[in-house]
Amino acid sequence: MGKPIKRKLARKINISLFLTTTMGILSKIATNDGHGENTPYFDGWKAFNRNPFHPTQNPEGVIQLGLAENQLCFDLIKNWITKNPEASICTPEGVEDFKDIANFQDYHGLPEFRQAVAKFMGKARGGRATFEPDRIVMGGGATGANELIMFCLADPGDAFLVPSPYYAAFNRDPRMAHWSKTSSSSLRQLEQFRTTVFKSPKFVSVAEVIEEMDCNRDLIHIIYSLSKDMGLPGFRVGIVYSYNDAVVNCGRKMSSFGLVSSQTQYLLASMLSDEEFVDNFIAESSKRLAKRHHTFTKGLEQVGINCLKSNAGLFFWMDLRHLLKEQTFEGEIALWRKIINDVKLNVSPGCAFECKEPGWFRVCFANIDDDTVQVTLKRIGAFVRQGKEDEKPTKKRWQQNLRLSFSSRMYEQGVMSPHMLSPHSPIPQSPLVRART
Ligand SMILES: Cc1ncc(COP(=O)(O)O)c(C=O)c1O
Numbered sequence: 001m002g003k004p005i006k007r008k009l010a011r012k013i014n015i016s017l018f019l020t021t022t023m024g025i026l027s028k029i030a031t032n033d034g035h036g037e038n039t040p041y042f043d044g045w046k047a048f049n050r051n052p053f054h055p056t057q058n059p060e061g062v063i064q065l066g067l068a069e070n071q072l073c074f075d076l077i078k079n080w081i082t083k084n085p086e087a088s089i090c091t092p093e094g095v096e097d098f099k100d101i102a103n104f105q106d107y108h109g110l111p112e113f114r115q116a117v118a119k120f121m122g123k124a125r126g127g128r129a130t131f132e133p134d135r136i137v138m139g140g141g142a143t144g145a146n147e148l149i150m151f152c153l154a155d156p157g158d159a160f161l162v163p164s165p166y167y168a169a170f171n172r173d174p175r176m177a178h179w180s181k182t183s184s185s186s187l188r189q190l191e192q193f194r195t196t197v198f199k200s201p202k203f204v205s206v207a208e209v210i211e212e213m214d215c216n217r218d219l220i221h222i223i224y225s226l227s228k229d230m231g232l233p234g235f236r237v238g239i240v241y242s243y244n245d246a247v248v249n250c251g252r253k254m255s256s257f258g259l260v261s262s263q264t265q266y267l268l269a270s271m272l273s274d275e276e277f278v279d280n281f282i283a284e285s286s287k288r289l290a291k292r293h294h295t296f297t298k299g300l301e302q303v304g305i306n307c308l309k310s311n312a313g314l315f316f317w318m319d320l321r322h323l324l325k326e327q328t329f330e331g332e333i334a335l336w337r338k339i340i341n342d343v344k345l346n347v348s349p350g351c352a353f354e355c356k357e358p359g360w361f362r363v364c365f366a367n368i369d370d371d372t373v374q375v376t377l378k379r380i381g382a383f384v385r386q387g388k389e390d391e392k393p394t395k396k397r398w399q400q401n402l403r404l405s406f407s408s409r410m411y412e413q414g415v416m417s418p419h420m421l422s423p424h425s426p427i428p429q430s431p432l433v434r435a436r437t
Contacts, residue, residue, distance in 0.1 A: 041168040041352035048346045066346040068314040069367035070231035072288040087270035105262040107255050113265035116272035124194045129207035137240040137251040140258035142192045142225035145238035152250045165353035188221050195229040195282050198290035199311035217243035235264050296365045299377040303384045314366045321359030332358040343383045
């Protein structure tokens with residue numbers, strides 16, 4: 001074969017390889033649009049990424065209130081790391097262990113990591129439950145842990161019951177997986193917000209409940225992660241804690257797909273074994289969350305916005321039902337678009353979480369600093385005031401640059417009749433009490 005013919009053939013092969021790669025290569029699951037990313041929840045993130053707020057470099061940018069990060073205690077972690085340089089294998093004090101840790105570790109994880117996590121899980125539950133290190137199975141964050149437990153428990157056609165409103169990415173994560181439809185009579189309890197409880201009533205873990213009642217423990221599995229409690233989502237530390245030996249064994253085998261890096265395990269083994277640090281962290285985190293929650297929700301109250309009463313977590317539900325032009329999810333999305341485009345706040349509309357009632361918006365309150373909270377409150381205040389101005393008969397426009405408006409009739413109803421519209425009303429209005437069937 002002459003050179004030109006060879007080249008022609010090579011080009012043909014290249015072209016056909018290219019076509020296969022770009023056209024038919026993706027699986028049905030990858031292309032079925034079940035990733036759920038075309039939703040306001042993710043659109044809000046994109047709007048933030050395009051134009052992120054910065055106090056000096058971009059003060060008109062979008063403020064990120066859609067990401068449930070816990071950033072209030074990073075100073076405590078930073079202090080601990082500075083004081084314990086040997087806990088990291090990338091410091092002069094710790095580098096002697098670099099080789100051992102960087103080499104292959106088995107799927108069980110470092111024994112000291114499992115021990116430290118088991119102890120931390122107990123402490124995080126106020127010492128009212130104990131956990132065995134040998135039942136700790138690793139996953140890549142709660143997301144990976146969820147996937148792992150689904151793999152272990154579910155057959156095609158099975159289903160999970162998830163109370164709504166639920167984590168928006170559940171629409172993406174479980175649907176992406178082929179064994180997504182899952183099942184059985186098992187109880188899979190997600191307990192990843194345990195140390196974020198900042199007010200009574202206290203959190204009761206399923207691990208405490210089963211201490212006091214007779215039940216089949218083989219059916220109980222707890223999903224835990226350090227993303228929320230420690231504010232370390234980037235570390236991807238997820239845990240499946242199952243009382244069922246078969247699930248632990250199967251999970252251990254599957255965990256090879258989502259192991260926690262041994263470097264992370266090593267650092268956390270040391271940090272979480274430091275009881276003084278852990279006790280202080282848990283107490284301080286709860287105090288700071290309480291303070292932030294109070295400042296934020298009181299600030300909103302002053303401009304006539306109520307929030308659903310809550311005692312834990314990194315977000316609250318803001319009640320904007322009175323600002324909807326129509327009490328529908330279309331109305332909710334229209335309001336959300338104004339908030340994101342004009343007020344430049346990335347809050348998430350309830351429909352992204354399968355709320356059953358339009359007008360509720362999720363606000364993450366622990367991922368910004370105090371000054372940004374004040375900027376947020378000012379923007380919301382201006383938004384509410386502008387809405388009232390727009391509806392006055394004289395239509396005075398004090399702030400031409402704010403183009404937001406809503407019906408003052410609805411506003412007055414919301415502010416003047418809190419009894420009717422209070423999110424704490426005993427009438428089953430709350431999006432938090434409705435289960436989806
Ligand atoms: C209920 C729930 N599950 C999972 C996650 C993701 O957690 P991780 O980063 O540990 O995967 C979140 C985060 O917001 C969540 O709220």
